[in-house]
Amino acid sequence: MFSPHFYEFGQHLLPLAGPEAPILGTLLVETLRERLRSIMDTSLNSLEDEASSHTTKLDELERSLFRTGRKTFHDHRLWLSRRAHIVTTSPMVEQHNKRKFSEIS
Numbered sequence: 001m002f003s004p005h006f007y008e009f010g011q012h013l014l015p016l017a018g019p020e021a022p023i024l025g026t027l028l029v030e031t032l033r034e035r036l037r038s039i040m041d042t043s044l045n046s047l048e049d050e051a052s053s054h055t056t057k058l059d060e061l062e063r064s065l066f067r068t069g070r071k072t073f074h075d076h077r078l079w080l081s082r083r084a085h086i087v088t089t090s091p092m093v094e095q096h097n098k099r100k101f102s103e104i105s
Helices: 006-016 018-045 048-055 060-080 091-104
Strands: none
Touching: 006 018, 006 060, 018 048, 018 060, 048 060
16 A cells, blocks of 8 residues: 555655656656556446445545546446437537528528
């Protein structure tokens, strides 16, 4: 388990790291890359109880990614079941089409 602000702390530490800054930067990126698949898999496939126990082990950035993954998955399911908002023509496009039609007439 990381500090709740592992990545943010690492970002603030980078300018102070001197010659080790590239190593620290690589470590932060690789750590997130290795954990990201697991975070997204869990966010998409876990029940609410399991999700809360999983998020306690995450850094703030990882929690944000987890919540975004869950919300996106939920929105996608609503869209697939046609319960999301109905897609309509943009008012700008409607206005453009009306203007074009009046120019033709």
